[in-house]
Amino acid sequence: MPVSTRPAVLLAAASVAAASVAAGLIVAPSTANAAAPTKSAADTTTTLSAAEMAAAMKQVAAASTTAGAGGWRTDQKYAVDAPDTIGSFSGTSTTLVDPVKGLFTDTFTTEGYGSVTTFAAAGSGLYESVGDPEQLAALKMMKRTPVRYVFTADKKLTLAAHVAENAQSPASVAAEFTDAATRVTHADGTADYTAVDQEGAHVTLSVGATGVLTGAHAELEGEDGATEVTLAFGYGPQTVTLPAAAATIGAAALATGVAYLGMDTAVRQVANTGAAAARKAAKGKKIKVTSLRTVVRKDVTAHNRSAAVPVKVSNVTGGVKVQATNPWTRKTTAYTVKASGTKVTVKKA
Template sequence: MSVLSRPAVLLTTLSVTAGLLVAPGVAYAADTTTRLTAAEMTAAMKAVAAASTKAAASGWKSSTRITLDAVTATETSVLDAAHGRYVTTSGTQQLFAVDGRGIYTQVSDSRQRSALKMMGRTSVRYVFIGNTSVDLDDFAVTPAVVAGYTIAGSRTTHDDGSADYAVVEPEGAKVTLRVSPAGVLTGAHAALSDEDGDLDVTLAYTYGPQTVTLPAAAATIGSGTLATGVAYLGMSTAVKRAAVAGAADTRKAAKGRKVSVTTLRKIVRRDAAATNAAAGASIVKVKSITGGTRVYATNPWTRQTVSYTVKASGRKVLVKKV
């Protein structure tokens, strides 16, 4: 397992965090260091994982500080076990997950912001993506990740009963896992220097009931509604594309013969459906009219309408904006 996928250094992906940072290199009056084989380390980490999982049952907070050369980033994470909620905050960005319900992400895309302005929902800051299969274990990397350490290392026991477990990854990362007198993971530190720069990661956990407050309804929009809004930003282009494509495909199908109105209507509806599929929303509508179809769309928020007619005319297909 590479340094970037090991449990402690996995935090450099900013997927776990929040709590009190632990300063590396705390000095104690009396330390005893013991070398551990891979088997002994595996057994020790299983015990730490079990104790940490028990401590985290009611909730936990973690904090991560990552420094790459002169650039530092921080992230915090909170697990509200009682309500099945999790939040991770990195800078100004937040992600919420609700067990069995879905996730909240922040609006950050310019197209999304433009759609919200068009929809008169400029107060919205979060997008809710409903998903009953959401499992917090897929978002919240718990202290039990230490069970992934199965290489030889060392244990330094301090006079207060706490201990530091240290390993050196095959890639050269130096990792220290800090454990309380009760055998619970309280923090970790990892350092790696290679051609990509100097990486330093500090993590700390605190345990106990937590409270995660979800975004207010007024500041939230459903992902489907927002996707529809974004799609309507390109309404004019979508309608024209469906009409023009339908006409071109109808002419091709006629193979130089007289154009069939029935065939024209079938092909235009097919191309309108393809346009809607590409847009991710049912924007374009098709209505039969004398000699062909009317291809149109009406924005439900602005009430603007765009319309084209596609008509058979002998061997020709005429497209006209109306």
């Protein structure tokens, strides 16, 4: 199934499931059997209370933030097996963050269903890959088929806020864990923290010799199915290249294109609304052509104040004609609204 026709709820569910497990937040009344880190005779095992774990992870989060000041990335693998609810699927995501230039990108892929890519530029706005069938149809109509991304301007967008809402940063993952844990310290200075949260999710956090979070693994198995997530973190400058202008369209322009796909419906609705208003104004009496024209023109004016598809109105024998022209195809759709005794007729012209 191509990305343009994938069920949107699938990616949403996968995203929520993956993010929730990675943060140890999925609720399920059961346990899981996550693979334990490999141990050696040189390892030192320490049991940490919840308070001690919180303190340790605070240090890890701080070290990770410092290490990622010039850039960082998250590579995620996820698998969800819940056939009776949201289904079974797996995939990956890759997040790159460039704090120096204020840039962000994320590609979320579900096997068999395609990918969704987003970019964010601080002080500029958000780019999202085009995949909706209506949007693709509008781009074809607009002769803009090279377009791959829709841009929404947002001068108030900040990188920190966008990352906090849309990414699994090393610092945020570390900070989430405050349950009692077991720490296994290895001879090379690296360490693994293993915990089982209150809902039964088994989590292992891997910390490098410099104190930064290098990876995380979580598994949860419950009555509704199982979920597994693996995260790998990297630190250093990241290259984020925003989409080219030729591959981008503004959100407002694309919305207008989508609106013109329904131009016939828009014009017909204006005609029917005007006809209904004319009948109401006549109060059961014979409808005067001059009155009908006045009422319909008033409705057209109101429509055009906010409509993506503006409508024109002109006089015809017995009433008016309302019409709109598609600026890309140059095709025109028109309906007549005419007085007929105590009735008003609406016909496609």
